[in-house]
Amino acid sequence: MARELTLEIVTPEKIAFTGVVEEVTIPGTEGEFGVLKGHASLLSSVDIGKLSYTKDHKKTYYAVTTGYAEVSASKVTVLVETAERSDLIDPERAKRALERAEEKIKKLPKQDMEFEKARLALMRAVIRINVAGKS
């Protein structure tokens, strides 16, 4: 059994986090799941959502967008297109983005390609605001 669990969050911009953690909660496409050390190996896609890990009994939250998570007994690699730590999110900006997206969704017809984009933007904004409240 693995003694510890290493978490690595990789984004195109930078490696957002590496370190030993106690527990990780990942927003998988099929639902949120938690990982402790010694987890069976798993490959799951990750959706826009809230990712968190516990280290020294303290939870840290990230707002992430699509990607995947590769889990083995001692290591979790999360590859996502963006990852923002909760304390780095500007709630005001997120709120404005939310308003913009809502505005767009009201105006656009459902089949429009822009609609899908606005819907994603809306989801991202909601998650950001949700995450920004925690620390």
Added chain:
Amino acid sequence: MAALKDIKRKITAVQKTRQITRAMNMVAASRFKAAQTRMENFRPYAAKFMEVLNSLALRVDSESHPLLAVREPKRIRVISMTSDRGLCGGFNNNLIKATERFIREKTREGREVELIPIGRKGRDFFRKKAKIINARPDVFGKFDMSLAVLISGDVIPPFVNEEYDELYLLYNEFVNVAVQRPTVARLFPLPAIGRKEKGEPENLLDSIYEPSAQALLEKLLPMYVHVLIYRALVDTSAGENGARMAAMDNATRNCEDLIQNLTLKYNKVRQSAITAELMDIVGGTEALAKG
């Protein structure tokens, strides 16, 4: 004889130009450094991503995905990436020429070609010369992955809906500061991935897939497109600034040569003016003494 004042004015003008080119060189150098860091930061992501994609593709029958669909290429689209600003040597020119050549070739083969210019220089050049769609000028000032996602959003749905049959990406591959190589890559249909790569069974073999491996691959393929486009964007931005650094360095050196030559000329003219004046005075006094 050129008037002293004119030469002096010219020297001052060249000096001012040199100041500008030198400043541009330094700005380009710092931008280049940032672009390079970005490139280095992207590498682990790309490497990890490819690793997983390849091992997944080995396990799944990937032929059926719409992004891999091979059709007879009647209508093709070309993404051409140039920078937004000029003054970077042959950087944009080379790519534009490569794009023109590519379009000409494909048109001769009887294909219908549409161009997707990324960056202002390419858009401006092709504005009246090619059929342009989804142009994205002025993007390199500040960009991140979301730009690649945006561009992918422009090209993926029409391909899946069979509005066109092939997509090519033309960009300047970053080799080093001095060398950027125009490169053509086919994006759609995506080249087969991970086929027969040393067939060694990997430790991923018995892992759980969530959702199924097939569904997972379908999720990852669009992301693969993002990775490819983002890489081209990063290469373009690094290459642009590298090319500008070299071009401005050259320009600064040329200015220095010019200043040296002009100063030499200035001194010569000045000396000969003095000599002429002296001769006048000497001639005058001699005439007076004789008289």
